[in-house]
Amino acid sequence: MTDEKTRLGELRDEIDSLDQQIMQLISARAKCAQEVANVKMAANPGQDVFFYRPEREAQVLRRIKEQNPGPLPAEEMARLFREIMSACLALEKPMHIAFLGPLGTFTQAAALKHFGHSVISVPLPAIDAVFREVESGAAQYGVVPVENSTEGMVNHTLDMFISSPLKICGEVQLRIHHHLLVSPKHKDQDITRIYSHQQSFAQCRQWLDTHRYGIERITVSSNAEAARRAAEEPGSAAIAGDMAAELYGLEKLSNSIEDRPDNTTRFLIIGREEVPASGQDKSSVLVSMRNKPGALYAVLEPFHRHGISLTRIETRPSPSGTWAYVFYIDFEGHVEDEQVKKVLSEIDQEAVELKRLGSYPIGVL
Ligand SMILES: O=C(O)C(=O)C[C@]1(C(=O)O)C=C[C@@H](O)C=C1
Numbered sequence: 001m002t003d004e005k006t007r008l009g010e011l012r013d014e015i016d017s018l019d020q021q022i023m024q025l026i027s028a029r030a031k032c033a034q035e036v037a038n039v040k041m042a043a044n045p046g047q048d049v050f051f052y053r054p055e056r057e058a059q060v061l062r063r064i065k066e067q068n069p070g071p072l073p074a075e076e077m078a079r080l081f082r083e084i085m086s087a088c089l090a091l092e093k094p095m096h097i098a099f100l101g102p103l104g105t106f107t108q109a110a111a112l113k114h115f116g117h118s119v120i121s122v123p124l125p126a127i128d129a130v131f132r133e134v135e136s137g138a139a140q141y142g143v144v145p146v147e148n149s150t151e152g153m154v155n156h157t158l159d160m161f162i163s164s165p166l167k168i169c170g171e172v173q174l175r176i177h178h179h180l181l182v183s184p185k186h187k188d189q190d191i192t193r194i195y196s197h198q199q200s201f202a203q204c205r206q207w208l209d210t211h212r213y214g215i216e217r218i219t220v221s222s223n224a225e226a227a228r229r230a231a232e233e234p235g236s237a238a239i240a241g242d243m244a245a246e247l248y249g250l251e252k253l254s255n256s257i258e259d260r261p262d263n264t265t266r267f268l269i270i271g272r273e274e275v276p277a278s279g280q281d282k283s284s285v286l287v288s289m290r291n292k293p294g295a296l297y298a299v300l301e302p303f304h305r306h307g308i309s310l311t312r313i314e315t316r317p318s319p320s321g322t323w324a325y326v327f328y329i330d331f332e333g334h335v336e337d338e339q340v341k342k343v344l345s346e347i348d349q350e351a352v353e354l355k356r357l358g359s360y361p362i363g364v365l
Contacts, residue, residue, distance in 0.1 A: 026084060033088035040092075051093040052140065054170050054269070055278035057085055058361030062280070065364070078365060086116020098122045098130045098139035104224035104244035106176055110267040111143040113365055114172040125221075127156045131164050134270055141169065142270045148176070149264045150203045153314055157268065158328050161286055161357050162319060168284050168358035170269035172365065178204050178239050178258045180212075181227060181250035186234040193218055195226035196239035204239055207257040224248075266363075275360050277334040282311060284357040287327045287347060288318055299327055302346040306339045308332060334359040 040049050064081045065074040072080075089095065097115055100107040101123025111121055122139055124130050130142040145154045178200055182191070193216040194208070200223055201208070208217065220226050223240035224247065230238035231248040238250065245252065289295040303310055311330045318324035333340040335356055348354045 029084065030088050030091055034091055037092035048137075049093075050273050052089060052095060054275045054361055055281075058170075058278045058280070058364050060085060061364040075365070082113075082365060083116045083118070086118040089116075090118035095119045095141065096122050096139040098124050098133040098142040100127055100130055100144055100222075101125060102222060102224045104227060104240070104247040105222050106174060106241055106243075106265060107143055107145055107267060109241065109243050110145075110172050110174045110265070113174060114143065114170060114267075114269060115141075127154075128160060131160050131166060131270065134166055134272065135164065137272070140271065142166075143172075143267050144270065145265055146171075146268045147266045147312075148199065148203070149262060150258070150260050151199050155316065158314060158316055159319075161328075161355070162326065164270075166270045166272060167274055168268050168360050169271040169273070169275050170360045171266060171282065171363045172269065173264050173266050173363050176203065176258060176263045176265050177241060177256045178223075178263075179241070179245060179252045180254040180257055181230055181238045181240055181245050182236075182253050183231050184249070184251050186236075187251060187253070189235050191215060191237045192235045194237045194239060195220050195229045197221070197223050197226065200226075200239045203258050203260070203263055206259045207254075211254070211257075269360070274358060277336055277359070278361040280362045281334040281359050282330055282332055282362050283335055283340065283359040284328065284330050285344070285347075286353075286355040286357055287329060287351045288320075288353040288355075289325065289327065289351055291324050295325075296327070298350045299329070299347055302343045303329075303331060306343050308339060308343055332362075 037051060040051060061078050061081060065078050068074040068077040095115065097111050097119045099105070099111045099121060103123050108121055108123065111119070122133065124133055127144050130144050133139045134142040144157045146157045147153045180194070191212070194212065195218050198219045201217055201219065220229065223238070224244045226238035227240040227244035227248040227250055230236045230250060237253065238244070239257070287299050289299060300310070300313070309332045311332060312328070314328040316326050316328065318326045335341070335344065336359070344354065344356070
């Protein structure tokens with residue numbers, strides 16, 4: 001045997017033995033999770049038991065990232081543990097996650113990034129349908145887009161919180177890479193039209209003007225729908241992401257064509273219960289103010305005085321009347337923190353309405 005073959009044999013024996021140990025350890029971990037489920041059920045007999053614990057998952061993933069010894073990057077190690085926890089949770093209770101569909105959208109990619117692949121993902125045609133599915137209890141959680149770094153806020157999602165009783169339980173950010181996709185069956189034909197979602201066209205405008213000027217752009221309801229059409233229609237292409245490309249068997253004619261290299265979308269996880277503090281949290285509130293001078297100042301000043309960082313403030317017209325406004329505010333901290341309690345009680349005295357939309361772990365992955 002050559003030296004190479006001997007060494008390779010030794011290393012592969014070592015890998016086999018490590019795999020055996022990893023498998024034993026993952027199985028032991030899964031048994032622990034099953035036992036955790038029994039404890040949760042015994043503590044809440046006859047009630048809706050919330051098996052998924054976002055604050056605990058965030059703590060586990062943060063610890064893995066901090067203690068990762070390498071050579072695998074911390075992100076990669078966290079991703080592996082994300083999947084292990086997802087499988088453990090599925091043993092406790094298979095979870096239904098509603099998302100803005102159809103299959104193959106960036107929202108589905110965000111849902112799988114956040115929950116791992118052991119969930120049952122349920123595509124729905126509109127943002128309000130995702131809210132309804134979770135409100136009715138048909139799905140335990142929902143995933144909806146809330147803002148894009150190039151295109152701004154998704155107003156429909158913000159407006160849903162005015163009337164919905166749901167809570168924000170988490171957030172996840174996804175780097176959005178758009179590709180120009182064609183079917184391998186039709187790739188030798190000239191492209192006469194490009195399908196995509198209106199937001200994706202906006203995110204790739206400069207690239208399209210430079211590289212595909214004059215080709216008809218047809219707006220459809222989602223990137224996945226664009227990919228479906230490109231798969232079927234000769235002479236057509238789609239702008240969509242990896243999941244849609246894979247789902248419809250499309251090839252990339254041009255890779256990552258988004259105008260801004262940091263193009264990122266933030267998604268919210270919506271559910272029916274409040275999330276305890278994880279140690280690194282964010283909160284969202286909705287404040288409705290009387291339309292008088294200094295209204296915005298009255299909302300913001302307490303945050304400044306109590307040293308709480310705002311991460312976003314957005315204004316939307318109030319559904320209750322012309323020229324009245326609702327402020328959506330995201331800030332660092334948890335509603336159970338003493339400083340946050342003080343800020344919110346001060347705002348409560350000034351506001352027509354203060355609605356706590358939820359406190360949740362800052363996205364880890
Ligand atoms: O710690 C728990 O409460 C568990 O259910 C265990 C576990 C895990 O696998 O670590 C699984 C699901 C929860 O969402 C959080 C953590």
